[in-house]
Amino acid sequence: MTEPFPIDTVMQTLQTTMADYPQPLVDAMAAAHTSPFHILVATILSLRTKDTLTAQIAPALFAVADTPEAMLQLSEERLIELIYPVGFYRNKARTLLHICQLLVEQHQSDVPxxxxxxxxxxxxxxxxANLVLTAGFGLPGICVDIHVHRICNRWGYVHTSTPDQTEMVLRQVLPAAYWIPINGLLVILGQNICHPTSPRCSVCPVEAHCARVGVKRSR
DNA sequence: AAAACGGGGGC
DNA sequence: GCCCCAGTTTT
Known part of the structure; x- marks a missing residue:
C-alpha cells in the first residue's frame, strides 16, 4: 500500500506560493472577463507557442477582428501577416477562418x-475546448496541457501516457474545487520551476510531496 | 506510433 | 547551435 497523494495540501500550497509569478495569458483574460471568442482565438494562437508571443500580437489582431464576422473580412494572407510571429501561421489562419465560418453558420456567431x-x-x-469552457464561460472542466500531464505524473498522482488519459483520470480523482485552478497553477510551476528537463527541485514549494517519477537530473 | 505545422526566445 | 514552446491533425 502507498500513501494517497496529498492533493489538498499541494494545491493549497501552490495557490499561495505561485501568486507571485506572472499569470498565463488566458487566465489573465478570464480574470478580465474577456469574451469567449477572444479566449478561443488566443488559445488557438498559443498552440505549441509561448503565450507571451500571442499576447504581443493580440492587440493588433483584435483591433481589426473583434468578432467572427470581422475576422471573416480578413483574407488569409492578411490574417497571416497579423499572426506571423506565433508560428504555424498558415495552419492557424486557415483554422481560425474555418472556425469563424462555422460559428456564423451554425452558432449564431457565438462560441458554444x-x-x-x-x-x-x-x-x-x-x-x-476545456480551456474555453473554464476560462471563457466559468463552467466546470479540466485543461490538461503538457505541464499538467508532466507534473501530475512526476508527482506520482497519476500514471498515464497521454494528456487526454490524464484528463480522464483527473476527472475521477481531482476534487472539483481544483478543476479550474490546476491548469494555471501547473503552467506557472512548469514554466518557472518544474521544467521538462532538470527541474529546480531545490526551490519547489511542493518538493516534499513529489515522487520525482522520471526525473533524471535536478537542481 | 510518428510526422507535420514554425517562428521566436532561452541558454 | 540546440532545445523548447497552454496541441491537433494527418499519415
Missing part, C-alpha cells in the same frame, strides 16, 4: 458553451 460542440470545431482538441 458546450464541450461536444467545441470539440466539433476544427483545430479544437480537449485541452482547447
Amino acid at each position: 458553451a458546450d464541450l461536444d460542440a467545441l470539440l466539433a470545431l476544427p483545430g479544437v482538441g480537449r485541452k482547447t
